[in-house]
Amino acid sequence: MTSLPTHTQRKLGLVIDLDTCVGCHACVVSCKGWNTENYGAPLSDQDPYGAEPSGTFLNRVHSYEVQPTDGAAQLVHFPKSCLHCDNAPCVTVCPTGASYKRQEDGIVLVNEDACIGCGLCAWACPYGAREMDMAAKVMKKCTLCVDRIYNENLPEVDRVPACVRTCPSNARHFGDLADPGSAVSQLVAARGGMDLMPEQGTAPVNKYLPPRIKDRLDQSDQIDILAPFLAPVTDQPKGFLGWLDKALDRL
Amino acid sequence: MHPAPSIIAFTTLSGLGFGLFFWLGIGMPGSTGMVAFVFFAIAFALAGGGLIASAFHLGHPERGLLAFTQWRSSWLSREAVLAVATLAVMGLYAIGRIFLGTTWVPLGWLGAALAQGTVLATAMIYAQMKTVPRWRSILTPALFLSLSLGGGALLAGQVTWALILLVVAGALQLAWWWQGDRAFAASCTTMASATGLGAAGQIRAFEPPHTGPNYLLREMVHVIGRKHARKLRIMAFGMGYVLPVVLLLIPFSHVMGALAVISHVAGILAARWLFFAEAEHVVGLYYGKR
Numbered sequence: 353m354t355s356l357p358t359h360t361q362r363k364l365g366l367v368i369d370l371d372t373c374v375g376c377h378a379c380v381v382s383c384k385g386w387n388t389e390n391y392g393a394p395l396s397d398q399d400p401y402g403a404e405p406s407g408t409f410l411n412r413v414h415s416y417e418v419q420p421t422d423g424a425a426q427l428v429h430f431p432k433s434c435l436h437c438d439n440a441p442c443v444t445v446c447p448t449g450a451s452y453k454r455q456e457d458g459i460v461l462v463n464e465d466a467c468i469g470c471g472l473c474a475w476a477c478p479y480g481a482r483e484m485d486m487a488a489k490v491m492k493k494c495t496l497c498v499d500r501i502y503n504e505n506l507p508e509v510d511r512v513p514a515c516v517r518t519c520p521s522n523a524r525h526f527g528d529l530a531d532p533g534s535a536v537s538q539l540v541a542a543r544g545g546m547d548l549m550p551e552q553g554t555a556p557v558n559k560y561l562p563p564r565i566k567d568r569l570d571q572s573d574q575i576d577i578l579a580p581f582l583a584p585v586t587d588q589p590k591g592f593l594g595w596l597d598k599a600l601d602r603l
Numbered sequence: 604m605h606p607a608p609s610i611i612a613f614t615t616l617s618g619l620g621f622g623l624f625f626w627l628g629i630g631m632p633g634s635t636g637m638v639a640f641v642f643f644a645i646a647f648a649l650a651g652g653g654l655i656a657s658a659f660h661l662g663h664p665e666r667g668l669l670a671f672t673q674w675r676s677s678w679l680s681r682e683a684v685l686a687v688a689t690l691a692v693m694g695l696y697a698i699g700r701i702f703l704g705t706t707w708v709p710l711g712w713l714g715a716a717l718a719q720g721t722v723l724a725t726a727m728i729y730a731q732m733k734t735v736p737r738w739r740s741i742l743t744p745a746l747f748l749s750l751s752l753g754g755g756a757l758l759a760g761q762v763t764w765a766l767i768l769l770v771v772a773g774a775l776q777l778a779w780w781w782q783g784d785r786a787f788a789a790s791c792t793t794m795a796s797a798t799g800l801g802a803a804g805q806i807r808a809f810e811p812p813h814t815g816p817n818y819l820l821r822e823m824v825h826v827i828g829r830k831h832a833r834k835l836r837i838m839a840f841g842m843g844y845v846l847p848v849v850l851l852l853i854p855f856s857h858v859m860g861a862l863a864v865i866s867h868v869a870g871i872l873a874a875r876w877l878f879f880a881e882a883e884h885v886v887g888l889y890y891g892k893r
């Protein structure tokens with residue numbers, strides 16, 4: 353049924369820290385690695401070693417340059433995967449019931465056996481979180497690694513999404529955002545976690561932590577006590593140096 | 604958005620076919636026998652042909668029956684249900700008119716309502732997309748419905764109605780373009796809201812996540828072809844609306860009628876191409892594109 357649940361008991365999702373993400377794309381690779389051999393159809397590539405390689409990914413990292421009105425520009429790396437929206441427009445447009453949001457934990461999934469590959473859900477998602485697989489002709493999206501987080505065959509430390517487990521700079525956090533006491537909820541509260549495109553009314557579960565202002569070399573105060581002694585001695589050389597200066601000028 | 608030929612053909616032809624069904628359903632014209640056969644054959648070819656063209660767009664048409672299940676929430680599912688219901692009701696009604704020489708009036712009216720319900724559902728698939736501001740307007744279903752009724756009247760030989768409805772549709776087309784050109788800015792979705800980085804300064808896409816093309820860019824960030832949008836709009840408007848109206852105003856002959864139909868269909872196909880090619884999806888903002 354592609355009607356949305358009125359309420360989900362938990363809201364499992366990710367908190368992504370734009371301050372610490374270094375843009376290494378490790379989460380992109382680990383996501384592709386895990387998900388190409390687990391839930392559903394593999395994530396195919398087309399022309400992978402040719403001139404125009406293209407493929408299906410569930411997680412991608414953009415990079416933006418932010419230029420403040422004064423001071424140095426800042427580079428922000430921006431990972432983006434499905435935000436498991438509470439008010440997911442991708443679910444309600446699906447004609448077959450293949451797209452659904454789980455009542456128990458809020459994860460948005462695609463039942464690939466029922467997907468007719470119409471692509472309408474990808475149109476409805478404002479974030480570009482859904483990609484049609486060109487080989488399997490079904491819609492692929494982030495599963496929040498549903499086959500890891502409940503998987504008792506894995507050591508407990510691995511029962512988190514592949515991208516979270518891999519991230520070397522701890523920029524991705526996984527947890528229940530419906531529980532105000534959870535570590536992720538506290539992180540969101542402490543760091544001012546935000547929604548992407550709030551005006552679209554999707555009520556995303558995933559939150560983004562804004563980057564802090566980086567060190568500003570151009571604005572740092574000079575506190576070097578020797579600095580006055582290193583200032584240029586004179587602008588107007590006298591004596592021999594003055595004569596040389598003028599002579600060279602005249603040449 | 605990527606202007607897929609199958610969807611352009613489907614929405615244009617089936618819109619015309621369901622429009623013709625509407626006029627046949629309300630008994631304008633109320634012909635029976637062989638004449639009725641020709642009218643119904645054209646309507647079934649257009650509506651059915653459009654539906655088949657749309658199936659080519661699917662990745663898994665063999666699972667198509669599942670698309671009839673989610674009519675409670677999905678406009679695409681509603682469209683499928685209504686289209687098949689229209690074809691079934693009109694098929695029965697056509698048997699009465701062609702072979703029995705009788706007109707089952709209530710059945711005809713039901714079919715007419717279902718036919719326009721189908722067109723409404725098609726239009727709502729686009730009008731519901733908050734992600735494509737140009738489409739998200741009450742004018743989208745108004746334009747689709749008036750075009751279906753106007754084009755249907757043209758095919759049904761209802762000259763007076765065709766004249767009125769094509770003028771109305773032309774006015775709606777102009778209003779839709781006018782509003783569409785302002786819709787993206789009015790939607791308030793910007794790179795700043797997409798990334799949440801607006802407070803920090805001016806945002807520029809520095810590096811895309813992938814060096815090659817991908818599904819999102821191919822499907823949703825179609826920027827080629829917009830260059831000629833202005834010229835195409837003039838062509839679409841001239842052929843789709845102005846010329847048919849002029850041809851209908853000069854004393855009626857079948858040749859002029861046929862020319863009006865051909866010109867109208869060509870113009871609407873061009874307008875429908877623009878409907879997709881000019882539509883900007885908000886996901887383009889993540890790539891610094893529109």
Ligand code: SF4
Nearest residue numbers: 434435436437442477
């Ligand atoms: S991010 Fe996109 S795909 Fe994921 S739930 Fe929200 S609308 Fe659906």
Ligand code: SF4
Nearest residue numbers: 446467468470471473
């Ligand atoms: S592509 Fe598949 S999951 Fe998406 S709307 Fe169509 S049938 Fe549903």
Ligand code: SF4
Nearest residue numbers: 383494496497513515
């Ligand atoms: S949660 Fe899993 S599927 Fe989703 S982006 Fe992370 S690794 Fe990929």
